[in-house]
Amino acid sequence: MDNDSKFDGESARVMMKELRETYSTGKTKSYEWRICQLNNLLKIAEFHEPEILQALHSDISKPEFESFVHEIWLIKTSCKLAIKELKRWMKPEKVGTTLVTFPSSAEIVAEPFGVVLIISAWNYPFLLSLDPVIGAIAAGNTVVLKPSEVSPATSSLLAKYIGEYMDSSAVKVVEGAIPETSVLLEQKWDKILYTGNSKVGRIVLAAAAKHLTPVVLELGGKSPIIVDSDIDLKIAARRIISGKWGCNNGQACISPDYIITTKDFAPKLVDSLKLQLLKFYGEEPLKSDDLSRVVNSNHFNRLIKLLDDDKVSGKIVHGGQRDIVNLKIAPAILLDVPEDSLIMNEEIFGPLLAIVTVDRLEESFNIINSRPKPLAAYLFTNNKKLKEKFVGDVSAGGLLINDTTLHLTVPTLPFGGVGESGMGGYHGKFSFDTFSHKKAVMYRSYLGDASERYPPYTTRKLRFLKAVMNGSFLDIFRAILGWP
Structure with missing residues (x-):
């Protein structure tokens, strides 16, 4: 939509009418249209990399390395995979029939839902906007993308280049904040995908229920790490840091939120984390160009409130320095944090890492399972039985053993939450499936009546x-x- 025009109910109705008319022509269902749009989307990532990097830096001072690897490269990979596999994904799946229906044949046909809405998040504004759009287009839908107003530079960039490169009668961007999102949610959609927090997720779900619209919610939660003592401590520390502070300085939905380890091993783990943090970000991490800033003053103040909670007073064993002018907080480690403290009962979404200690590592499972199901859960161990127990007993959107966050990059794995951390999933073919209705089709002849x-x-x-x-x-x- 034009930034100078007001997006209201009438604007939304006009837009929806155009999108439904476009869909009714059937052009978005063709392989040729889908491939053309996917190629054009890929061009945005390939031809405008410097501008994308600048927008991401403007929004959150994201390091160029993280912007390329975590956003631009992942979008290119996702797009190329969809282009390569689209014919196979679109092909009807043959299935068997029964003696009752003999003679007959049957197949499952993937058809687009129709007109879909994608509401994106600010922390990975390029990736989390375009990755679901890839799936929606590959499945043959018309699409409206609502980027986050908290990342205005990236939102503006997406609006500009999607308008220039994509079929404007079928793919649209609506910029704005709560009023614009509210207007969008009043419309009748055929599917909605929302990425963000559970509070807004509930609002989206309630709005969708009025029209019986199916919804995918990509939320968050407190993603735990269980750390055993029988590990390569240096590598484990590096990988924990990479997943925590190397992902938007902790502002990521699958960023590790807290660690559970034994009382005996905790001091060694803390020392190793301190050493690697020093190597990565130097003695003055607030001046490091490799750490993103906190996105805005509201989030900064929220994080400071977690640090200044009386229940964690004296628990900070490393970092936590703050720069209110530049909205930066140094990587902070808090040891022996009480389970009833604020930091253990709110999603951190920032550069603070709490450590809870237990006598026996098996107690970790009770702690995790007593809480809402997280989007991700991590385990560092070489113990086979502990791995099996972890996989069998811990319910989370995704699990990763002996590393953090990397499962997000694997297109053959679905990405999504469970319970409080979300519903539904996407990535790779799962994105295509998410935006496709699997239609059952059976064929019979007039024989055998x-x-x-x-x-x-x-x-x-x-x-x-x-x-x-x-x-x-x-x-x-x-x-x-x-x-x-």
Whole structure:
């Protein structure tokens, strides 16, 4: 939408009318249209990399390395995969039938939902906007993208280049804040995907329920790490830091939120984390160009409130320095944090890492399972039985053993939450599936029309149908001949 025009209810109705008319022509269902749009979307990432990097830096001072690897490269990869695999994804899936329907054949046909809404988040504004758009287009839908107003530079960039490169009758961007989002949610959509927090997720779900619109919610939660003592401590520390502070300085939905380890091992782990943090970000991390700033003053003040909670007073064993002017907080480690403290009961979404200690590592499972299900859960161990227990007992959107966050980059794995951390998922073919209705189709000929299925019903007919349903050829034969 034009930034100078007001987006209101009438604007939304006009837009929806155009999108439905476009969809009704059937052009978005064609392979050629989908491929063309995917190629054009790929061009945005390939031809405008410097501008994308600048927008991401403007919004959150994101390091160029993280912007490229975590956003631009992932979008290119996702787009190229969809282009490569689209014909196979679109092909109907042949399935078997039963003796009851003989002779027959059946297939599952993936059809687009129609007009879909994607509401994105600010922390990975390029990735989290375009990755679901790739899936929606690949599935043949018309799409409205609502980027986050908290990342205005990236939002403006997306509006500009999607308007220039994409089919404007089928793919649109609506910029704005709460009023614009509210207007969008009043419309009747065929599917909605929302990425953000659970509070807004509930609002989205309630709005969708009025129209019985299916919803995918990509939320967050407190993603835990269980750390055993039988590990390569240096590598584990590096990977924990990479997933925590190397992902938007902790402002990521799958960023590790807290660690659970034993009382005996905790001091060694803290020392290793301190050493690697020093190597990565130097003695003055607030001046490091490799750490993103906190996105805005509201989030900054929220994080300071967690640090200044009386229940964690004296628990900070490393970092926590703050720069209110530049909205930066140095990587902070808090040891032996009480479970009833604010930091253990709110999603951190920032550069603070709490450590909870236990006598036996097996106690970790009770702590995790007593809380809402997280979007991700991590385990560092070489113990096979502990790995099996972790996979079997911990319910989370995704699990990763001996690393953090990397499962997000694997397109053959679905990405999504469970319970409080969300519903539904996407990535790779799962994105295509998320935006496709799997339509059941069965074909029959006029052969084999058995009179036994029709009235008047008799004992012999019922006996025959029971034999067919039980799949017993001998009983069928007996029923046909009237034998006992």
